[in-house]
Amino acid sequence: MGRRDGALDLLKWLALLSMILDHLRYVGFSADWLYVPGRLAFAWFCLAIAANLARNDASSNPWRYLGWLLLFSAVSEIPYRLFIPDPATLNVMPTLMLGLLVARCWQTPTLEARCLAATALLLAALFSSRLMFGFYGVLLPVAMLLVFRRPWYFALLPGLACVAANQWRVLYGAAWLGDAVAIWGLVACLIAPWLGLMLLRHASRFHPLPMRRWAYGLYPAHFLVLLAVRQAMA
Numbered sequence: 001m002g003r004r005d006g007a008l009d010l011l012k013w014l015a016l017l018s019m020i021l022d023h024l025r026y027v028g029f030s031a032d033w034l035y036v037p038g039r040l041a042f043a044w045f046c047l048a049i050a051a052n053l054a055r056n057d058a059s060s061n062p063w064r065y066l067g068w069l070l071l072f073s074a075v076s077e078i079p080y081r082l083f084i085p086d087p088a089t090l091n092v093m094p095t096l097m098l099g100l101l102v103a104r105c106w107q108t109p110t111l112e113a114r115c116l117a118a119t120a121l122l123l124a125a126l127f128s129s130r131l132m133f134g135f136y137g138v139l140l141p142v143a144m145l146l147v148f149r150r151p152w153y154f155a156l157l158p159g160l161a162c163v164a165a166n167q168w169r170v171l172y173g174a175a176w177l178g179d180a181v182a183i184w185g186l187v188a189c190l191i192a193p194w195l196g197l198m199l200l201r202h203a204s205r206f207h208p209l210p211m212r213r214w215a216y217g218l219y220p221a222h223f224l225v226l227l228a229v230r231q232a233m234a
Helices: 006-026 032-054 062-083 093-107 111-126 134-147 152-165 168-176 180-202 213-233
Strands: none
Touching (some): 006 032, 006 180, 006 213, 032 152, 062 093, 093 111, 093 134, 111 134
8 A cells, every 4th residue: 555656646747737838828829729739637636536436545644635635725925926927816725625625535434524624615716806716626535435436337427527627618618610629629538537547447567657746836937937938038
């Protein structure tokens, strides 16, 4: 149980790469198509949360994991607002934090855990417009956890949650009008959980650089690096 899961580290690195590709759209490049691979990032970060919870051995501490998310939610907000023009939501960390809390409490069949999960869901519902990926984004980690060890076709459940979390009304409307980016964006949302699960199940022979606690700093750091690139191009 103490062996490092190379497939999980690979999933995290690919999620980070997908996020950076998505954010390159705000640097100044005319590359709307980067929206499509960008749809994989949030789903794969949620899957990484579910994977960590699913292998919840005696040495794991999901509450410490929650603490790191809380810390970097605060640290990341200023770089996020410096880079994203007129953001309508907070950075992604609060959504992941609430999602982790709901998924962890679902694993713990006690009244206290159920009440804590209900509180997190209530906060997500009340402040959905301020959370990146909204209420359904908070549900995505537990949806991933529910299907983690099930046959591949169960991945449709978190796939639908991923579509709902990604402004599906706007995407669906644009796709209906034939917009290729919207069509492929919907496809990417729908299949992202399945792709991630297949990677976790079949990529164990890969051993990339382990993503440890230092990796939390990559989230605010990438905003600052891309901001510097944008200013250099101006």
